[in-house]
Amino acid sequence: MASSVYIAGLGPAVGKSTIALGVVELLSRQVAGIGVFRPLVPATGPDPLLTLLTERYPLAAGYAESFGVTTAEAAELVADGKWEELISRIVERYRDLERRCSSVVVIGSDFTDGRPSGGDGMPRELGFNARLATEFGSVVLPVVGAQGARSAYHSFTDLNATVVAVIANRVPAGVTPPEGLPVPVWAIPEVPAVAAPTVAEVAAALDATVVTGGAAALDRDVLDYVVGAAHVPVVLDHLVDGAMLITPGDRADLLVAASAAHAAGNVTLAGLVLTLGEFPDPRAVRVIERLHTGLATLVVPTDSFDTINAAGRIQARLSPATPRKIEAALGAFEQHVDTAELTRLLDVTRSARVTPLMFENDLIDRARSNRRHLVLPEGTEERILRATETLLRRGVADLTLLGDPAEINRRARELGVEIGGAQLIDPATSEWRDDFAERYATARKHKGVSLDLAHDVVRDVNYFGTMMVAAGLADGMVSGATHTTAATIRPAFEIIKTVPGVSVASSVFFMLLSDRVLVYGDCAVNPDPDAAQLADIALSSAATAAAFGIEPRVAMLSYSTGSSGAGADVEKVAAATALVRERRPDLPVEGPIQYDAAIDPAVAATKLPDSAVAGKATVFVFPDLNTGNNTYKAVQRSAGAVAVGPVMQGLRQPVNDLSRGATVKDIINTVAITAIQAGS
Template sequence: MLVPIGDGVGVTSVSLGMVRAMERNGVNVNFFKPIAQSNYYRRSGPERSTEIIRNATNITPPESFAADVAENMISANQVDDLLEMIVARYNDGTQNSEVVVIEGLVPNSSSSYASTVNYGVAKALDADIVFVTSPGNNSSQQLKERMDIAINSFGGISNKRIIGCIINKVGAPIDERHPSRPDLTEMFDKNAPSMSTNLEVLQMFSKSPMRILGCIPWNPVLIAPRAKDLADHLSATIINEGELNTRRLGRVTFCARSIPNMIEHFNPGSLLVTSGDRSDVIVSACLAAMNGVKIGALLLTGGYRPEKEVLALCEQALQTTGLPMMLINTNTWQTALVLQSFNMEIPVDDVDRIEQVQDYIAGHIDKHWIESLASESARPRRLSPPAFRYQLTEMARQAGKKVVLPEGDEPRTIKAAAIAASRGIARSVLLGNPEEIARIAAQEGVTLGDGVTILDPEVIREKYVGPMCELRKKKGLTEVVAREQLEDNVVLGTMMLAQGEVDGLVSGAVHTTANTIRPALQLIKTAPGANLVSSIFFMLMPDQVLIYGDCAINPDPTAEQLADIAIQSADSAIAFGIEPRVAMISYSTGNSGQGSDVDKVREATKLAQERRPDLSIDGPLQYDAAVMENVAKSKAPNSPVAGKATVFVFPDLNTGNTTYKAVQRSAELISIGPMLQGMAKPVNDLSRGALVEDIIYTIALTAIQAGQKN
């Protein structure tokens, strides 16, 4: 049970992180907020923490009791009855869970009974107690004293239920007027004053019997709202929607000065606030947007709608750059005051921000403690999507590889390279004009750190002409043709891989699959013992990760090739922590169907079983028989795979590609891939619609493959 000490400690964020940390370890986790809570910003509606968990995860938490129900029972001296109802709802709603994260009430002006009820709930549910606090404007010594007071109100340190504390928002900016919420214009300023650091807090608690289970540094990125959230708060009129729903606001700038004195504030993520009759600011902001600067939003005050001539001048910028523009009736001073009441809590529908918070908090919670909770259950583990993504990151870090990205001047690729380097996933090499890459990075607000190298193809291209001719001499490749082919950065990157200067290659954000794979087949070749190159997708289903192959490379494999694909896919599953139960998919199950297509699958199954008797491979199986236990019982009752398959091998490219896209789009799930199998060195393709996160995880896959080939 997470028990918050004080208001504004971020207990909801910590709850989200705890759930994610459990999921990463394959734990069947649930969440329960016994009593709903209102505050200054939220007086009604669904319980917020429960709603966020329900929207952002696959968990179905029990409903909370309404605050007025709890308050009426408490005032009527029916606390025991209330606790009995809470226990009943907990038991009904969390029966199959291994660990349940219970979020306690936040003590504030509207819930003076919070501490009493929290202690009662912890005892009633026999829950371990973890206090959640934040330094605020307290010194480390004051924080420790505040913690001691809280412990005493829960029976003292001798209470065996008290197992530790999580300290959130360490190093957050402070404000004397409202220490739990810094001024909006400064909250994203990394130079704003703060009270405590992680080291100071850890040193203060080092001699305390209270175990620190998490010390979470302040991260301003996690509170960056969407332009949409601010527009809703202000009830603004939208002049240009643009990327209103996705643009993040990094800081606020009031444009009261002349343009030359304002230009330095026209940065990615900035909310520019100006009077609606300041045409010079509007035009300048649009010009900056046309130059690639992703300004967060333009907020016009005073009710002055821009003149038609000004909007006509800015029309192309507004239509093509995604710059949101909104209008409110208050003047700039009044607007500044209204901004102070902006709710910085995570909106329940902001899935991207929730995901960031979950991953960040989970990464700062004691891993050994989480593993000890997970190890107490003997239930077999299913590799959930969060667990798989976390595992990818950890395995890539351990591999410590260098990956070349030929599409070095593509904005998504630049962002992914920077993030992958900052997380320690891989060192990235961007191919492209250094000045152009630096310009795009600046426009996107991306800092390229030490883990990112930029190489100019014009400078390095010539050194690969000779080696390329040597590799392709049997094909009669001449220097003239080699130079021409090396104009393609994918070919250049592939040569770098062939020469051992990098460990893997990722491309496809702007190139086709053929453009990415053809040079690799010509210059890298297949791995020793591999008869063909195939591909798999990792399908991140709601409760586990499945593997689909081959959905990208081989149009109509023979039975022998299909057997190879099955074995390659099973080995890939093992390499990434998925227990391989291979289903050879067809339109018929067992011996019920006839025809050349099903005969091919039947023969491929037999070949794969003979070559690798150590693997669980069965087929032909229809998809429903492979994935649904109740169907498997009637169609393939003796199959070791049916109903619980984790690897699906499709009979041809048409079936595989159609199925993967149908499942991906219909279920709105994430797929990672295609990952190529059978190459001597790892080369992986991206979808041209790939998101930044897709590229990051593909970089991680590539780094892991490179590590496994060593």
Template sequence: MLGLRACRTVLNNPIAYRLSTARLLSEQVSADGTDAIYIANVEGRRNNSPILLGLIDYLERTSASNIGFFQPVAESPFPHSITGLPRHVELLHNALKLKRDPQDMSAMSAQDAIKLLAVGNWNEMLDQVITSYQQYKKGHDLVILEGISRGGAGLVNTMELNARVASAIGTPVMMALDARSDSTAESLVNSALIARQGLIRNQAKVMGLILNKVSTANGAQLEKDIRAGLKDIGLPVFGALPRDPLLSSVRLDEIKAALGAKLVYGPEDAVLDSAVSEVIVATGSVDELLGQLAASRSRSLVVTSQDRTDVLLAVAAARLLGSTLPISGIVLTSAGSARSEAAESALRVCYGGQEGSSHLPLPVLSVDMPAYDALQAMSKASAAILPTSHAKIEQSKLLFERHVDAEALATELAAPRDQRLTPKMFMHQIMQQCLEKPQNIVLPEGMDKRVLAAAAEIATKKLANITILGKPESIETEARRLGLDLSACTIIDHTESLDIERYIEALVEARKHKGLTPEQARDSLADPNAFGVMMVQTGDMDGMVSGAAHTTAATIRPALMVLRGPESPLVSSVFLMCLPHKVLVYGDCAVNVSPTAEQLAQIAVTSADTARAFGLEPRVAMLSYSTGTSGTGPEVERVAEAVKIAKQMRPELMLEGPIQYDAAVDPTIAAAKIKEPSDVAGQANVCIFPDLNTGNNTYKAVQQSTGAIAMGPIMQGFVKPVNDLSRGCTINDIINTVACTSMQSLGVKGER
């Protein structure tokens, strides 16, 4: 809630206030701050309407940003909705005139999410959410995401769901917490702390808290006490929306929606956004009904059967004669016979309003059910904000502006923020690049069933154009046995290829300094790995992936003969370590056993280039068992010398060392160990190990202890990409390695 001074600022000079906030948003949010906010109700309730309406309206009014709205999992539609859209999608699209197609504003239905989660398929769910969100995000400066609610769809543990989705997307969470009439500051603080812990435990970042439905009796003191209770842990409270009588009221449009009723009398734009405080069932005489209405002190809804023309005419006559009956509308039930055409004509005139009349047209609704069923349905109608709830929509905007410290929120949005690249987003970006520019990749191991399964999936998803080496008849027979569709793949028998002479000539030319003869070249090309490498060397293929059924030496040796680059004479490798909340590059973990200082420097700059090729801004840490000058010895000195050489090779590179692993990747430890300003300490994303023993064991230890996905080894130092698989690789490993090979190829071509 705004303090007294802030409230006076808003009231006395709203234009200046809005301009200052608009400047914060338009100048900084898109440049340095967050580009999305994830609004998650702490208890998984669907009570976020006032917050969403107020926030998006405020942002659209006070900034030049193009604001979007997105639901990772679509909630259910409004009762009897014609569009079938999720309720908040329909509400916000209509009320705030959002530009994009509302069909694009959600990733999946709750039913689809339940099917995936029921079998533990978190990855597929998150992949679908990220793909849909990234597509929707294009063209928006800021997107407001609404968290998953229980909503009667069967989704449970919504806090974990929201934390995982927000963490995967990499957007901070704004918690929304509903107060009850008996809520105390202590109970609300505890609820906020528990929710915050749940979010943090699942790697989500928490931006702050907005309270909702706070009692007006003690709201100011309650908010003050909650702020005090959360101050020590640094959780900001941006405001507290009060429990509002208008928002809590049931209106005629909500009853219409609950009944699935039709408007039969009154103009198309009839005013349905009026309060309904009581229901009067007109079963008696007209005199009795008019007496009840005259005595009523609140707005009433009259329910009667469709054959009570006398009731309709009597109410219309009373209004036309100047009576101020407190009536919101009339509902006609299905009982009784239909009205005559003469009665219909008269009623259309009476209830459609007359030019010059001081009375608004009175809406008359019809429902195809008996009075008892209609009354039962009305009793279950709950207060909601519909697209037609104009008064509630405007009240929501007003409450947000009055009770949320929007300037503090805008400042938080504009604050420079660590732009985390989450593993899910990282993989999504790689796959999107592959889809947009599929590369030609050769797989020499055509008789390995894992390779065939991966090839089929890659071809189906159109991630790459796959060529498989082997006997076509044998491969097709195996594919049928496995139920695989390889129709989109090219299968080549390398022993009978028409290109063999061209490859022999190219190989002899590449190895002429070694005196290679055509006969020797022909013998070499009988090996599928050598043949695949020559397909890459001549440009027929963009990259090769092998090693599922061959040793690393057998895979890499042919590439060493023809693909080693003059600018990178050293071949090395890295692993892309997809940790739960970030992506790191580890090198060298597979090739060079005891690199010299010069080789370590080469590995460092090459690994930085690889990181950049995969969309990471490299911050390189040269690792050792000591940090800075805290230790001595030949191993530390070798790393220190490598740092000097690497900086001479690439002065612009953010590279530091010697440094210990914990100080390289953990900001808190870095602050304790390193007192000088650093672009690397605590934020390194490229870790260069001093030797193969350390690197190989570290990547496996991290993989096993954290559940990280280790993508690699990805080979470096070749002019065109050739990558090695582990012989224990999975189908997913092969797919990921093909994707990485495609990214390297795009980097070589300068097409990323």
């Protein structure tokens, strides 16, 4: 039987979706084959939360196999007095799913499909969820409001359900959960970025026409509403960060003034809503366009009174269309719930098989547990800003962004991202610049670097960031989204240098296959290492693998296995293998060995039957950059593997390079890896 947790929300709008998302995220780090189940789903369309979870995570089953019945089917059965048949159908569907899973997260029903609990012939929510939890063999995780923890615990235990913990969600500041219960009680505060609807949700609810604004503008959080009916100075006094201005479409003065205030940084607005079906004057639109606000403008047919009333009833939802809200929800869950204790209580045994999602989520978890301070030199780049928001919301690392703070903040306002938790530094005006110049001139004096030249060099964001790391003002650096690999790592070679005893810095890629994680090195730095350098690369790669939970079994790759071939290239690999064995007798290493013999047990049984590495290698060391770079890209594209890296190794302090095509997710992973390196 799969381990099973039943998440039951007690009371309206307690934020059960945040808890469900957090629990699935938590389990995704531990086990493969997770299932998600909802006893009831709406009859009128897809369930938003179930859709989100089945799209976000590689679950054991899709949407169609992950629910019991629709609310319409349930109501019909209850109306006919067939209560036990309803339970039987749901349990049967659950058992079908459970057989395919190692762990199942059940998200209880709240009957919010247009009816209150217990209405329209439907069973009462509490008893229904308690009964199903018992039938499923699930432990229960109640989700309550600020004051409901004690009542929830006793209500479920009185119905013979096993309560594993209680989570109070959306708790106001200053309110503490009750003590004295025999299970943990965790409190998550109200998080505006989770509770607030997005501009897109407001537009949909108001049936608005979107006049201006792309995806980024529609993804902004709406934290408040301000009705524009007074003169410009009065309205400006009432604008607050995150507010959406609601005003008649013919008030061009307010539209221009509010847009100018947003562009100037006086306030960060969510968007503009124009009432009465009035589209803005084209002359005002031309002025606003020149301000480059990045704001969405919506036009609605209703007047201001009806519009504000309708807007106040809009409830935010977690969905695939709200990625920033998802990260904020996960950040709140991970910050305020003891995830290690919850994992223990759920009795989840970590899987021996490591999936890509497990590996990536484990990176975030490990970085959060030993939080470090990293510097990101490319502070005005959109991908960096979006990654920064997520990293800060998830608590992955403390961050410094380099660049003109005014320009960084302007870009953040345009994109609608929140980076208030990041430190912003302009190398050109920083108080550290003179000190860095002196340090750099001293370190490079043997290369003829003068103090004047050093003063110019450290103004470069990559050199400045590297000097921050060398001076202990940051624990690591990640760059390369807009810079070449050479521009990113050259300062590290000059300033940070390699670990004593390691002759060469190198890199690895983590290759995330469907059922395992492999380490490939060196695929990005050293064109043609000699035997000694190849041995250093192998030892560094093994250490990197071990640091990230991968048992190192090292394959020194060649076109020959064992003594089957000859030539200078084979001899280099053989000599490097001998050096590795001499320096690390405890490390399983095999070489020269061909790739098929290293990874395929059947081939290994024929070519090297007595090898401790053949057929089960985890670390693959390539003889040169040409082979390594082409191989990792071939596996990435042909086998559908996710390549995380390059991850630099052998440096005294971590500096990592991004591909210039890096996605936001790539940046987040690389920052997490760098933070882990800094803490190890």
